[in-house]
Amino acid sequence: MTNFRIDNLQYCNWSKQIFDINQDAKLDAIHVTIAYHEDLNEVKKNISEWKRHFKNYEDVILHGRTYKDIDLAHKLGKTAVFFGFQNCSPISDNIGLVEEIYKLGIVFMQLTYNNQSLLASGCYEDNDSGVTRMGKEVIKEMNRLGIVIDMSHSAEKSTLDAIDLSTRPIAITHANPSFWLDGKRSKSNRVLKALAKSDGMLGFSLYPHHLKGKGDCLLNSFCEMVARTVDMIGIKHVGIGSDLCTGHPDSVVDWMRNGKWTKNKDYGEGSAMNAGFPEQPSWFKDARGFENLEKGLFSVGFQENEVNDILGNNWYNFYQGINS
Amino acid sequence: MTNFRIDNLQYCNWSKQIFDINQDAKLDAIHVTIAYHEDLNEVKKNISEWKRHFKNYEDVILHGRTYKDIDLAHKLGKTAVFFGFQNCSPISDNIGLVEEIYKLGIVFMQLTYNNQSLLASGCYEDNDSGVTRMGKEVIKEMNRLGIVIDMSHSAEKSTLDAIDLSTRPIAITHANPSFWLDGKRSKSNRVLKALAKSDGMLGFSLYPHHLKGKGDCLLNSFCEMVARTVDMIGIKHVGIGSDLCTGHPDSVVDWMRNGKWTKNKDYGEGSAMNAGFPEQPSWFKDARGFENLEKGLFSVGFQENEVNDILGNNWYNFYQGINS
Numbered sequence: 001m002t003n004f005r006i007d008n009l010q011y012c013n014w015s016k017q018i019f020d021i022n023q024d025a026k027l028d029a030i031h032v033t034i035a036y037h038e039d040l041n042e043v044k045k046n047i048s049e050w051k052r053h054f055k056n057y058e059d060v061i062l063h064g065r066t067y068k069d070i071d072l073a074h075k076l077g078k079t080a081v082f083f084g085f086q087n088c089s090p091i092s093d094n095i096g097l098v099e100e101i102y103k104l105g106i107v108f109m110q111l112t113y114n115n116q117s118l119l120a121s122g123c124y125e126d127n128d129s130g131v132t133r134m135g136k137e138v139i140k141e142m143n144r145l146g147i148v149i150d151m152s153h154s155a156e157k158s159t160l161d162a163i164d165l166s167t168r169p170i171a172i173t174h175a176n177p178s179f180w181l182d183g184k185r186s187k188s189n190r191v192l193k194a195l196a197k198s199d200g201m202l203g204f205s206l207y208p209h210h211l212k213g214k215g216d217c218l219l220n221s222f223c224e225m226v227a228r229t230v231d232m233i234g235i236k237h238v239g240i241g242s243d244l245c246t247g248h249p250d251s252v253v254d255w256m257r258n259g260k261w262t263k264n265k266d267y268g269e270g271s272a273m274n275a276g277f278p279e280q281p282s283w284f285k286d287a288r289g290f291e292n293l294e295k296g297l298f299s300v301g302f303q304e305n306e307v308n309d310i311l312g313n314n315w316y317n318f319y320q321g322i323n324s
Numbered sequence: 325m326t327n328f329r330i331d332n333l334q335y336c337n338w339s340k341q342i343f344d345i346n347q348d349a350k351l352d353a354i355h356v357t358i359a360y361h362e363d364l365n366e367v368k369k370n371i372s373e374w375k376r377h378f379k380n381y382e383d384v385i386l387h388g389r390t391y392k393d394i395d396l397a398h399k400l401g402k403t404a405v406f407f408g409f410q411n412c413s414p415i416s417d418n419i420g421l422v423e424e425i426y427k428l429g430i431v432f433m434q435l436t437y438n439n440q441s442l443l444a445s446g447c448y449e450d451n452d453s454g455v456t457r458m459g460k461e462v463i464k465e466m467n468r469l470g471i472v473i474d475m476s477h478s479a480e481k482s483t484l485d486a487i488d489l490s491t492r493p494i495a496i497t498h499a500n501p502s503f504w505l506d507g508k509r510s511k512s513n514r515v516l517k518a519l520a521k522s523d524g525m526l527g528f529s530l531y532p533h534h535l536k537g538k539g540d541c542l543l544n545s546f547c548e549m550v551a552r553t554v555d556m557i558g559i560k561h562v563g564i565g566s567d568l569c570t571g572h573p574d575s576v577v578d579w580m581r582n583g584k585w586t587k588n589k590d591y592g593e594g595s596a597m598n599a600g601f602p603e604q605p606s607w608f609k610d611a612r613g614f615e616n617l618e619k620g621l622f623s624v625g626f627q628e629n630e631v632n633d634i635l636g637n638n639w640y641n642f643y644q645g646i647n648s
Contacts, residue, residue: 036418089417093361094584116456118440118585127453127481131439135586141587157451260418261442261458263465 004070004312007240007287009084009152009174013247014053018286019079024288028074028318030062031048031108031173031241034087034155037259041096043090047104050081054070056253065105069321082319084108086153088117088138090110091245095134100139100154107322108173110150111135111162114268115261120151123184126269127196128155129265131162143167149210152185152203159191167319169199173243176205180225181212185269189232196233199320204229204305208278209269210243215279223296226310235306240293240316246286250276328352328394328636331501331564331611332527333408333476333498337571340370342401342610343384349611352398352636353388353643355432355497355565356508359409361583364421367414371428373499374405389429391643398506406430406643410477410627412441412462419458424483431537431583431646432497433466434474435459435486439585444475446484447508455486459566463555467491470646474563476527478507498565502550505536509593521556525642527565530613531611532602533593534567539603541631547620549632558632564617570610574600 005026011033012018016082022030033045054063064080073080083106091097091109093267101109111131112122119129119135129152131139139162145289151159162170172195178186187195187202195202204226211217212225229238245253253276267275270273283292297307329350335357336342346354356371378385378387386397388404397404407430415421417435425433435455436446443459445452455463463486466473472496473494475483486494490620502510511519511526519526528550535541536549569577578602591599607616614635621631 033618039416060462092363092416093413095587096584116440116442116453117459118442122454125453125456129440129445129451129453132449166470181616211602260420262461263419264461266457 002074004074004316005071005290006030006241006312006315007290008171008201008315009033009205009241009245010217010287012119012244013252016057016060017245019053022079022287023060023077025290027079027287027290029070029080029082030314031082031084033081033086035090036087036174036256037089037246038115039092040090040099040100041260043085043101045106047083050083050273053304054081063105064107066126067316068321070316070319082107083152085251086110086150087113091138093118093134095137095141098147099137099145104147108148108150108171109154110152110160111138112154114153114257120162121155121157122153125155127155130157131165136165139165150320156188156191159187161192163191163194163198163200166198168316169201171201171203171318173201174205174207174210174243175202176210177225177229179228181210182267183210183258185210192229192233196237199237199321201237201239201314202229202233203239203315205241205243206280206284207243207245210278214282216283218283219283219292219296220300223300224294226319227300227302230306230310235309236314236317237312239318240290240311242284244280244286245277248277253277326398327632328398328640329614330354330394330636330639331415331496331566331568331614332525332639333357333529333565334568334611336568339571340381340384340571343377343381346403346611347384347401349614351611351614352393353404353405353406353639355406355408357410357412358407360411360580360593361413361439363416363641364424365416367425367428371407374407374475378405387429388431390647394643410434410473410474411437412443413464416530417442417458419461419465421534422462422471423469426469426471430471432472432474432495434477435462436475436478437476438484439648440580443561444486445479446477447479452481454481455489460506463489472646480512480515483511484518487518487522487524488516490522493525493642494519495525495527495642496566497525497527498529498531499526500534501549501553503552504608505534507534507593508594509534516553516557520561523561523645525561525563525638526553526557527639529565529567530604530608531567531569531602535605539605541605543605543607543616544624547624551624551626554630554634559633560638560641562634563642564614564635566608566611568604568610569601572601573598577601
C-alpha cells in the first residue's frame, strides 16, 4: 500500500527553495491559497504566476486537479499543488462565477475569511447569522461542480449550517480544536463531531497563533491534542493543514488581516506589539517538520497505519471522494 | 415660507414624459436609485446616462447635490434629482470606494438590499446578525463624508444597529410601518421610534406590495396610517418615498429580485403567479398622486403646515442637515 504525505494548507512566498523543502519533506501534495481578498482578475494573475512556477520548477512540482495528480506526483517524486481560496471574494455577488473558478481549477473555497461575507459569517464577527440566502445557492453550485467547502475561518453556526446544507463532505483545512486552545479560530467539539459524522476532514494547523504556547508549543502537546481529537471523532477525519506562511514580509499578514475593508488597522490574532508573522515552533519550521510529527505521533501511541492516515492518507482519500 | 414637494424614492424607466409628470406634480426634488446590483463601473455608466438626461431635459430637471439645488429647482420650476444606491454592491469589499462614490454625487446608500451584504443583514434573510465589522467601518466613513445611510431593505437588528452606530441621522427612504401591514419590508414600532429619536426620516412607500390591499388600498387607509405614525413618532420625521417604478418591463423587477445571487428564481414580495410589477392604486398612478395625498391628509385631520411637512418640507430639512 502506498502512503502519502499531504499538507493541506500552505501560503508561502513561493520559490524554488520552498518547493525543494516540500520535496525533501516528501510531500506528495499541498493545497495552496491563491485568494484572500482578490477578485477574479487578480486570481487569474495569481494563476498565471503559478503557471510560470509549474514550468520553471517542473522538476519538483506539478499542477494538481484530481487525486490522480497525487498518484502521479508520488510516482515522480514531485509535489502536486492544488488551488484554493480562503475567501469568496473572487465570485463577488455572482453565482455564475462559481463555474468559472471551477474551470480555473479551484478545489477548495472558504465561504468566509474572518469577516462576514455574502455567503456566511466569519469567526471574527460578533454575531453569526449562519449561511445566507446566497450562501445556500452557492453551496448547491459548489456541490454540483465538486468544489470543496472550507470553513476554517468561519463562525460556529455558519460552519454547522454548511455541514448540514452541503450534500458533500466539507473541510476545515486548517484549524485546531477549542478544547486545546480556545479562540475565535478554534473549532468546538460540536463542530468537530458534526464534521466527522458527515465524512468531512479537519486539517490540524501549525500556525503559532493556533498552538498552545504559540511558537513555544511542545511537539508532545500538539500530538496529544491530535490523539484526543482522534478519540473523539475517529482516525479517518483528521490530517494536516499547516498554514505555513514561510518567507513573507510582515506586510503580507497585515494585508491578510485588513484587506480593503477598514481604514484602521486590525491585528487579528496578533497585537500592536506583535503585529507580524509569528515564529514557528522549532519542530515545525517548515514542511520537513513532518518527520518530527511522525515521531511525535508514534510517541503518543499511534500505530504506523494511523500515523500515515494523519500525515496524508486521509487527505488522499478525501481528494479521491471529490471526483468519485 | 416656501413649501417643498419631494418624493424621496423613485426608480422609473426615465423619459421626458416621466420628468414632465414630476414637474406637473410640482416635485422640487426626487431621490433616484442608480444601483441595485451594479458595481462601480456600471454605476459610472448609469451616471453617464443621467448626464445625458440632465442635458437633454434641462428644461425640467437638474442634478441635485445639496439642498441648495432644491432651492434652485423650486425657483426655476424644475425637479432636482439626487442619486442613491439601494445596495452597497458598488463599493464591493473596498472601503476606499466610499469616498469615490461620494465624489460621484451619491447622497444615499442602503447598507443592504433584501439579502445579507458585507455591511449588514437584509430583511429577507432568516437571521440578522446586525451591522458587520466592515459595516461599522463603512458607517464611520459615510458619516465623515456625509452620505446618508438608508435602511429601507434591511433587517430589524441591522437597522437598530445602524441608527445606534451612526453619528448622523439615517433614513428609511421607502417603507411602511408593520403595525399597518406586517411583512419583511415593513418597519416595527421599535425601529420607527429609534429612527425618530435620532432625527432620522421615514419615507412612506406607495409601492403596492407595501400597501394594505396592494393596488386596491384606499387613500384614506394610507392617510390614516400616516396619522397613526405621526402620533407615534411626531410630525417632523416622516415624508414620502413612493418607490415608483413607472414604465419598466417586468424583466426589471425580476432583475431587482434576483441580481446574480441565485440560479433559481426568487419572487420577492410577488409570487410565481404574480411575478411582475404590481398595479399602482388609482390615486397614485404617478407623482401627480401627490395632489390626492394632499387631499387625503387634510381629510384625516392634518393641518396645512403638517401636510407640507409630510409632502416635502421634512425631507428638505433633512437635506439641509446633511450639509450643515
